[in-house]
Each structure stands twice: as structure tokens, then as C-alpha cells.
Amino acid sequence: MEELLPASRVEHPAQAQARYASINKPEDAPKRYREHPSFYDLVKDPAHHNKPNGKTVREAMSIIESELSHAVTGPVRRPEADNPYIDFYDGEGHPFDVKTPVSTSYDQNRGPFMPWVVSNSVTSQLTKTCHNALTGEQEPVCVLLDTSYLNQEDYEAMWRQLRMDTKDNPELLARVYEVNVQLDDNTPVKQRRSLNPARLAQTAAAMRAESAEKTQQPAEPVKAPLMRTLLNRLRGR
Secondary structure (H helix, E strand, O other), X not given: OXXXXXXXXXXXXXXXXXXXXXXXXXXXXXXXXXXXXXXXXHOOOHHHOOOOOHHHHHHHHHHHHHHXXXXXXXXXXXXXXXXXXXXXXXXXXXXEEEEOOOOOOHHHOOOOOOHHHHHHHHHHHHOOEEEOOOOOOEEEOEEEEEOOOOOHHHHHHHHHHHHHHOOOOHHHHHHEEEEOOOOOOOOOOOEEOOOOHHHHHHHHHHHHHHHHHHHOOOOOOOOHHHHHHHHHHHOOO
């Protein structure tokens, strides 16, 4: 089984929450995604009886973007049957669930953004396992987090909640992969450089140290400069 690519992080959310409700059918997707050879297969989700709707189209865009931006290994594909834990497999058979949280928008008549709801949705998936599509072996589920429809304030609140909810097991966040879809084909969205797999353990240790410092609990020693560097990289600074 091939190793997973290191987790990807965006530089900032796309802040396109007003566009969320405008994507309801396959033809609403930008040309960049409609021209992908698997687009019309990816908009069909077995969990929704293979009938495209706004949710499945937005998921398909996220999935394709993860391949095009090299956040995951391609080619990507949907599961052949309904699977309550995942939305797609990457090219190495690793299972992924897709989350597309959206900020409050008057156009959508939504209530206030609730970061704890998003965090619970993400972390609950990260604790699950699913079979690898190529090897058949059970492995942890990863989450593809599309931040296209979040504003900066809600994005930061979501990550504060995620870090709080995983303070006892920060390694879980190494399986959260972020993307922003390109709603304007003429404006490319830059992906932040991925974390090096060899430093994921150090990153987790740094996160533990930060959490312990705030709660005044002992933690594994991590050099302060290294800790600050790793945490800043994780946060996109």
C-alpha cells in the first residue's frame, strides 16, 4: 500500500459563501470541473441514489480539485456502493470523506455559523476506519475539507474548535486535507505547501506542547523555536 500524501492546507479560505447556493446541478459547476473526464461519474453519489444535486456537485468539485491541486493522489473515484463513512477513494485506494462547511450568508437565510458542529462532523469521521479500495485492508478515514465557502473569521473559529476537540489526539488533524475550489477559472487558487510526512510527528508533539502549556500540564519537551515554526506552518503563517 502506498503512503498517503502529507496533509494539504490552504493559505486562506476562498470566502465564496454567496456562491454556495448557486451550485445546484452539474451545469452550475465551472468549466474546470465539467471538463474533468470523471466529472459526470463523480456528481453521482451512491448515498444519494446516484442522482446529482447541489451537495453531490459541490462534493465532485472538491474531489476533482484535490486531484488537480495534487492534494491527493489521482485518479479519484466514488465508491461503487453506498458507504456511510466515505465519499471517494484517491488513486492509492485511501478512503476520504468530504466536508463543505459554509459561512452564514443573508442570501442563504442561514443561522449563525457553529464551529462545534463542523468540528464534530470532521472529528467523528477521523475516528472511523474503512477498507482500502486496492488492498482491502482497514485503515483510518481521511477528511477532505473544502474551505471555499468560509469567511476568514469562521475558518479561524473552525480550526480553534478542531484543535480544542483533538487536544488529546492532535495527530488526527494530520488526516485533514484542505482545498479551495476555483469558482473563477481565470483566478487560480494557490495551495499551501504540504507538510513533510517526516515532520508530522514533530508537529503533533508541538501541538501537544502548546495544549499542555495552556492547561499547565507536563508535556514531551519540544524546543520552543521548532514548536513555533511547526505551528506557524500548520496555520499558514
